[in-house]
Amino acid sequence: MNRDELLDAARRAVRAAGGEALARAVGERSVTARMARSRPTQATDVRRFRVEVLCARDGHTGLAVAGRTDDDALAAAARRAHDAAVAAAHTGPGDYPGVPAPVPARGHEGFDTATATLEPRQAADAVAAALAAAAVRGVELAGTWSAGAVTTAIASSRGHEATDVVTDAQFKAVALGERGLRGYAARTAAAAGAIDPAAVAEEAAGKASPAAGDRADPLAGADAAELPVVLGPDAVAELLQFLGNLAFDGRAWAEGRSALSGRLGQRVAAACVSLSDSVRFPGTLPRAFDAEGTPKAPIPLIQDGVAHRVVHDVRSAARAGVGAASTGHATTPGGAVSGPMPRNLVLAGGGADDEAELMAPIERGLYVTRLWYVNPLRVKETLLTGVTREGTFLIEDGRIGRPAREVRFTDSVLRILAATETLTRRSRLVGTTQFYGPRFAYGVVCPALRAQGFRLTGVGPG
Amino acid sequence: MLDALVALMDAAGGRCAYADARWVERSRESITVVDGAIEAVEIVDEEGVGVRVRVDGAWAFAATQELTRDGLEEALRRALALAQAEPRRPAAPLAAVAPARGSWRGPCAIDPFGVSLEEKLELLLAADEAMAGDPRIVRRRASCVAERTVKTFASTEGAACEQAAVECGGGIVAVAVADGELQVRSHPSAHAGDVAQAGWEHVLALDLPGNGGRVADQAVALLAAPPCPAGPTTVVIDSEQVALQLHESIGHALELDRMLGYEAAYAGTSWVRPTDLGALRYGSDGLNVTADATLPGALGTYGWDDEGVPAQRTPLIEGGRLVGALSSRETAGAVGLDASSGTMRADGFARQPLVRMPNVSLEPGDGGTLADLVAGVDEGLYLETNRSWSIDDRRLQFQFTTELAREIRGGELRGLRRNPVYAGITPRFWASLDAVGSAGERRLHGLTNCGKGEPGQLAGVSHGTVPARFLDVDVRPR
Numbered sequence: 006m007n008r009d010e011l012l013d014a015a016r017r018a019v020r021a022a023g024g025e026a027l028a029r030a031v032g033e034r035s036v037t038a039r040m041a042r043s044r045p046t047q048a049t050d051v052r053r054f055r056v057e058v059l060c061a062r063d064g065h066t067g068l069a070v071a072g073r074t075d076d077d078a079l080a081a082a083a084r085r086a087h088d089a090a091v092a093a094a095h096t097g098p099g100d101y102p103g104v105p106a107p108v109p110a111r112g113h114e115g116f117d118t119a120t121a122t123l124e125p126r127q128a129a130d131a132v133a134a135a136l137a138a139a140a141v142r143g144v145e146l147a148g149t150w151s152a153g154a155v156t157t158a159i160a161s162s163r164g165h166e167a168t169d170v171v172t173d174a175q176f177k178a179v180a181l182g183e184r185g186l187r188g189y190a191a192r193t194a195a196a197a198g199a200i201d202p203a204a205v206a207e208e209a210a211g212k213a214s215p216a217a218g219d220r221a222d223p224l225a226g227a228d229a230a231e232l233p234v235v236l237g238p239d240a241v242a243e244l245l246q247f248l249g250n251l252a253f254d255g256r257a258w259a260e261g262r263s264a265l266s267g268r269l270g271q272r273v274a275a276a277c278v279s280l281s282d283s284v285r286f287p288g289t290l291p292r293a294f295d296a297e298g299t300p301k302a303p304i305p306l307i308q309d310g311v312a313h314r315v316v317h318d319v320r321s322a323a324r325a326g327v328g329a330a331s332t333g334h335a336t337t338p339g340g341a342v343s344g345p346m347p348r349n350l351v352l353a354g355g356g357a358d359d360e361a362e363l364m365a366p367i368e369r370g371l372y373v374t375r376l377w378y379v380n381p382l383r384v385k386e387t388l389l390t391g392v393t394r395e396g397t398f399l400i401e402d403g404r405i406g407r408p409a410r411e412v413r414f415t416d417s418v419l420r421i422l423a424a425t426e427t428l429t430r431r432s433r434l435v436g437t438t439q440f441y442g443p444r445f446a447y448g449v450v451c452p453a454l455r456a457q458g459f460r461l462t463g464v465g466p467g
Numbered sequence: 468m469l470d471a472l473v474a475l476m477d478a479a480g481g482r483c484a485y486a487d488a489r490w491v492e493r494s495r496e497s498i499t500v501v502d503g504a505i506e507a508v509e510i511v512d513e514e515g516v517g518v519r520v521r522v523d524g525a526w527a528f529a530a531t532q533e534l535t536r537d538g539l540e541e542a543l544r545r546a547l548a549l550a551q552a553e554p555r556r557p558a559a560p561l562a563a564v565a566p567a568r569g570s571w572r573g574p575c576a577i578d579p580f581g582v583s584l585e586e587k588l589e590l591l592l593a594a595d596e597a598m599a600g601d602p603r604i605v606r607r608r609a610s611c612v613a614e615r616t617v618k619t620f621a622s623t624e625g626a627a628c629e630q631a632a633v634e635c636g637g638g639i640v641a642v643a644v645a646d647g648e649l650q651v652r653s654h655p656s657a658h659a660g661d662v663a664q665a666g667w668e669h670v671l672a673l674d675l676p677g678n679g680g681r682v683a684d685q686a687v688a689l690l691a692a693p694p695c696p697a698g699p700t701t702v703v704i705d706s707e708q709v710a711l712q713l714h715e716s717i718g719h720a721l722e723l724d725r726m727l728g729y730e731a732a733y734a735g736t737s738w739v740r741p742t743d744l745g746a747l748r749y750g751s752d753g754l755n756v757t758a759d760a761t762l763p764g765a766l767g768t769y770g771w772d773d774e775g776v777p778a779q780r781t782p783l784i785e786g787g788r789l790v791g792a793l794s795s796r797e798t799a800g801a802v803g804l805d806a807s808s809g810t811m812r813a814d815g816f817a818r819q820p821l822v823r824m825p826n827v828s829l830e831p832g833d834g835g836t837l838a839d840l841v842a843g844v845d846e847g848l849y850l851e852t853n854r855s856w857s858i859d860d861r862r863l864q865f866q867f868t869t870e871l872a873r874e875i876r877g878g879e880l881r882g883l884r885r886n887p888v889y890a891g892i893t894p895r896f897w898a899s900l901d902a903v904g905s906a907g908e909r910r911l912h913g914l915t916n917c918g919k920g921e922p923g924q925l926a927g928v929s930h931g932t933v934p935a936r937f938l939d940v941d942v943r944p945r
């Protein structure tokens with residue numbers, strides 16, 4: 006469905022709802038191609054849409070989602086949303102302050118016509134190019150190429166109407182070399198044409214085929230260790246995305262559950278760390294507005310190591326009290342139970358020319374390409390555990406050394422940022438490739454960094 | 468809709484080696500109460516058709532919500548175009564299956580969509596109220612969910628079947644904070660509660676209001692509990708955490724697509740190889756694990772999987788030895804198995820089927836009750852309710868935390884311990900399985916958040932488990 010059709014559906018849904026209401030209509034076209042064991046394994050072409058209708062009554066909300074756009078389906082969804090809000094309101098006044106007032110949104114450069122109209126052959130060609138590059142390097146390849154366009158239309162009973170069309174493309178490659186060595190590389194951009202699948206495959210292959218050596222044990226037989234670490238951008242982004250959820254959720258902050266509850270204005274990271282949520286920073290995946298139609302504002306989260314702000318949707322801002330306002334970070338109309346989230350994190354780059362310069366002062370340490378299966382252990386301390394995956398190396402005598410066995414880390418993101426010594430000058434976008442439900446691409450723009458005392462708590466066998 | 472799918476498959480017959488089509492209609496209602504306020508009432512209705520084709524060995528899939536004859540034909544054309552764009556390669560044989568015919572319906576005594584919103588809210592607010600009172604409880608959450616799925620399936624091999632299921636469940640969570648410490652307690656399980664293939668009767672049986680006070684009290688008590696001691700020790704693990712342990716370190720590891728390397732790009736591979744079938748020792752003699760898609764009331768129960776293979780019961784591990792794997796028609800054919808174990812499932816109409824574990828269960832042993840298991844421990848720990856989980860992409864090196872631990876001394880449960888963490892290596896851990904609870908302790912635990920595939924797919928799965936005892940487990944400080 007195109008922009009006009011979706012906006013029309015959103016308008017009709019609001020009309021059907023009658024009272025205070027907001028509707029978000031979202032249409033998606035996604036093409037995904039996957040490969041494994043050096044051959045294509047999956048190709049999918051998904052076209053779907055949905056209309057979410059939010060009704061608000063006496064500070065309570067009801068949300069219903071329709072999978073059709075005919076008047077009957079929209080009226081049914083509006084009725085169910087209304088009934089839910091009314092039933093909730095029987096318990097007394099709620100804390101939802103009402104659908105946001107109309108605020109014009111700015112345009113952005115997150116749309117690429119070629120990506121929005123791509124043909125199936127382009128997915129197959131991307132996979133073929135990557136496979137050919139891996140074959141030259143003599144490694145087995147797995148990976149995923151995906152591109153899509155998402156159109157969003159918002160209408161509300163307060164007269165707000167807005168539309169946004171964005172595109173994104175992602176390619177990731179997992180190379181499997183000799184002796185079980187594995188490498189990883191990935192790129193994300195707003196335009197499919199900005200990604201060179203062969204180059205990404207080459208980069209992954211390079212990490213899976215180092216000159217020589219069996220995999221070393223970074224713990225050297227100990228149960229635990231603390232090592233200097235260089236985290237590549239993919240690893241940094243994973244940690245920052247968790248930090249975004251654990252520290253900058255304005256609702257958790259207001260309820261005392263956030264890692265930054267009571268700590269705004271305090272030093273929480275090294276002075277070289279400046280983190281923001283910047284929807285228009287070069288290289289991000291921009292959005293004109295959030296799930297409630299509120300334009301996304303750039304927010305300094307950590308400035309020169311000092312915690313500054315958290316992000317809000319209208320519900321969390323109301324809960325936070327005087328002075329708080331939505332910053333355009335709602336993930337669901339009415340605000341998600343999990344709270345608002347930053348989705349355009351940007352970690353400012355530092356002074357190092359490249360990762361090699363980051364490694365230079367390290368006599369013995371660890372280089373980590375990416376992290377896997379990360380989960381929080383203690384949310385108020387941003388203490389996480391996870392494992393390294395594909396592309397873990399020892400740093401020996403200031404240079405990348407032997408490939409290392411995958412290790413488990415158990416460490417606090419804020420501690421790592423407090424122990425960060427320097428970062429590379431150049432950053433890149435690290436996007437998520439996972440869409441559980443409708444396509445919603447987001448990512449983190451970040452450099453690689455060097456930190457002291459990365460806490461390792463286990464090593465995998467073999 | 469079945470007639471439309473059959474007609475579509477008739478039209479597909481001469482244009483590809485194989486095709487199937489699924490129409491899926493799904494209605495979902497979720498209600499959340501937080502801190503005495505109705506936080507969210509969400510109702511989702513969606514329907515659509517997914518068409519899967521195979522051309523010269525290449526699979527492709529297209530999804531649409533345009534359910535007219537032209538819309539379905541367009542989806543078929545898009546799938547064919549995708550498949551034809553892929554390089555030609557030899558088509559591995561698909562394991563044979565008789566065409567699925569007929570209909571199947573899951574159990575549901577009280578239709579949750581027939582229960583008024585007011586009645587549901589009343590129950591959740593009562594549960595919330597039961598958790599209130601102590602100022603150290605900073606967040607109370609009570610929720611319930613209901614989902615109804617109706618599917619029809621047709622294939623170019625003559626399959627034409629229909630099935631319907633209702634899932635329902637709920638849970639409560641209390642979060643306590645004091646002096647920089649945060650503790651969580653849940654009932655009846657973590658991960659938003661327990662869900663079953665059942666009606667509203669399942670939520671009533673969970674007795675959320677009746678457990679609210681205990682949950683809040685334990686969350687507060689954990690704030691002041693001593694930290695869990697570290698070091699190798701004997702642990703008795705409750706059936707809920709056993710379910711997650713089983714899910715992560717056995718269920719996923721025995722998905723044949725992972726074992727074959729097909730999921731290396733995202734979910735990962737497996738430490739188990741196809742050649743290990745029939746030979747690998749996975750754990751101690753007491754380890755008996757079964758995959759069963761016919762288990763009444765379980766989330767991974769169905770009439771046929773999403774490529775028309777009948778639901779079945781498959782032994783995976785017998786007496787500690789690996790005897791089976793979770794397969795599809797393609798993966799079964801790839802390793803020379805005669806038949807698929809019927810585990811292909813898709814998350815709604817817009818996702819293509821993947822190998823997904825059905826209900827993977829730890830068969831009861833002769834260890835008796837939980838008290839009997841504890842009685843056999845002179846010094847150790849009892850661990851209850853999952854809080855955090857992490858495992859590598861080969862399903863080999865894991866670390867889990869639970870909400871609560873209790874010290875065991877002299878065969879009896881003693882005081883609370885907070886922040887327990889345990890870690891291990893899959894075959895070593897299961898080799899340390901010392902005693903398995905008896906059948907009277909068996910519970911079904913339904914998880915709804917099992918993720919796999921790209922684009923991402925969630926699947927529901929239940930695990931029938933009993934409490935179990937493990938020796939020399941690596942318990943860590945956190």
